Amino acid sequence: MKRGALMSISMLIKAMLNLAALVVFTRILTPQEYGTYSLVITLVLLADAMLFTWLRFGYTRYFSTEYGPRYVKNVIILSIISAFLCLAIVCALRFGEELLPRAWAIGSLWFVVGAVMVGEGIFNLQLVDANNRRREADFLSLSLVKSFGSLFAGWTLVAFGLGVEGVLLGQLVGYGLSILLLLRRLCHFSVGSLLTPDFALMKALLVIGLPMAAMQVLEMIINLGTRTSLITILGSEALSVYTIANDIVQKLIVFLMLTLNTASLPMVVKALESEGDEAARRSLSRNAAILFGLTIPASVGMVLLAPQLTQVLVGEAFRAPVLSILPWFVLIALPKGAVSFYLAHSFYLAKTSHRMIKPMLAITVVGLVIFHIGVTLFGMIGAIGTMISIWSVYGLVVGLRGRREFVLPLPFLEFARALAGTAVMVAAVWPFRAWPGFVGLFGGATVGVAVYALVAIALDLAGTRALVLRALGHQK
Structure with a gap:
């Protein structure tokens, strides 16, 4: 629990810095520049998914086994090749x-984009290594150095008139600073040892990692295809608005789910390897209660306070159009996050990730065609409606198909408690919708968190009552 809290704090700080970058860049880049920037970042994420994600999945899956330490050298070799x-x-x-x-x-x-692609892949591997080794201080320092370095350097270079190039070069500064922290660990390996890979271990990494990476590759292909259609049909300004609304939800709702998953998944894998299926399911049930118990109220709160949120986070040139579509992106994020951070665990834990590829491939191809038609006929509304449909259908398919591999617990009572707490929270936050800007956002968020926490304790959501009593010294 202590480790999860420390990791969550680290991820929260990282999320806040990412939000700060969005606040800065929507104010110093033009709509056309931000459209180009968003397309470039999508290309970067696609490259990361294709060439590095499989390494991260494989490394995490096997690190808790008796062979875990032997994988480190081979991960380094494969990352250099990638x-x-x-x-x-x-x-x-x-x-x-x-x-x-x-x-x-x-x-x-x-050429700058290529360097950013490599930096992104290596940086994410560093974060996964720190998480696997339970080195929360390393995770936090890497996140801070990269985020602060990228933000400050990017802002400075854009101020000197470099535009999108300045933002990307700023990213390289952040990656370079984080890699300096990695050098001390690389010193443990001689050049000779890096030239003697263990092909059996590499094959194991490929077998477990590639199918899971294929899912992210297909997701990034959807992102790249949709953004290419948007910028081609509606122009770079429409792409900017779409990307900013998506980024806000990603950096708040999806990042919350990612944080919880990052802190909890290694413990599920460890329970599975050391104690068996039932121990893993107990851990998963607790994780699901926490995951959806926090995501549901956060999503509803974002919709309620969307006007205040856009006033604080988004530059004036983007504010009105982003506000008009922001709530719909929450409906995209919920099924997408449920698939990525819970339902897909059925295949991951059963080591049958390859069985997810065919349905995802079919949805990717059909979805991109429908998206292009939807944007052509209905503009932005067509784009949003298509994305909601894609992820909802895929979530249903993965949820049903996954039960044949590894049955995930679905704690419906905990979900009902979360919905009840959210309803009380809505009543408490509603008056703050009339308050403008930061005051309304801060006041509504503070009251919402406090009220939901009290209701969660009263209903004993995810065992919170016992945790509070233990913290107060009333329970051992």
């Missing part, structure tokens, strides 16, 4: 740019 492969692909894209969609024509910026 980095060189990434740069080779970027060079091919740059010199074959005339064959790419018109929206991807970014010229020499491709």
Whole structure:
């Protein structure tokens, strides 16, 4: 529990810094520049999913086993190979740019993008390593150094007129500073040891990691395809509005789910490996209660306070159009987060992740076609409606199919308690909708958190009553 709290604090600080970046960049970039920036970041995330995510999944899955420490050297070797492969692909894209969609024509910026891709992959591997080793201080220091370095350097370079290039170069500064923290760990490995990989361990990483990575690759293909359609049909300003609304939800709701999952999943894997299926299910039941017990009220609160949220976070040039679509992105985030951070665990824990690929591939192909048609016929509303449909259908498919692999507990009583607490919270927060800006946001959020916490304790949501009594010394 202590470890989970420390990791959650680290992730919270990281989320706040990411929000600060959104606040700054929506105020110093033009709508056209932000549209280009969002497309570039999507390309970066796609490269990370293709070349590095499988390593992170495989490393996390096997770290708690008796062979865990032996995987470190092989993860380093494979990450170096992935980095060189990434740069080779970027060079091919740059010199074959005339064959790419018109929206991807970014010229020499491709080389900066390639460096950012490599930096993103290595940085995320560092975070996973710190999490697997339960080094919360390392996790926090990496997050702070990267986020502060990127934000300050990006803001400075944009102030000197570099635009999107300045933001991306700022990202490189942040990655460079974080990699300096990694060098002390690399010193434990000689060059000779890095030239003698263990191919059996590498194969194990591939077998468990690639299917899970394939899911993220397909998700990133959906993101890239939708953004390419938006910028082609509706223009860069529409893409900017879509991306900012999506980013706010991602950095609040989805990041909350990611934080909880990051802190809890290694413990589920450890329980499965050491104590068996039932111990893992007990851990999963507790995790589900916490995950949805926090996500449901947070999502409803975001919708209630959307006007105040956009006033605080979004630059004036984007504010009105972002506000008009922000609540709908919550409906996209909930099924998406449920799949990524809970339902997909059925396949992950059963080591049958490859069985998720076919349904996701079908939904990706059909979804991109429908999205393009929806945007062409109905504009932004068509785009949003399509995304809600894609993730809702996929969540249903994964939930039903996953029960054949590893049955996940669904604590419906805890969900009902969360809904009851959310209803009370809504009544308490509603008056703050009339308060403008930061005052309304801070007041509504503070009252909402306090009221929901009291109701959660009263209803004993996820065992909170026992935790409070223990903290007060009334229970051992």
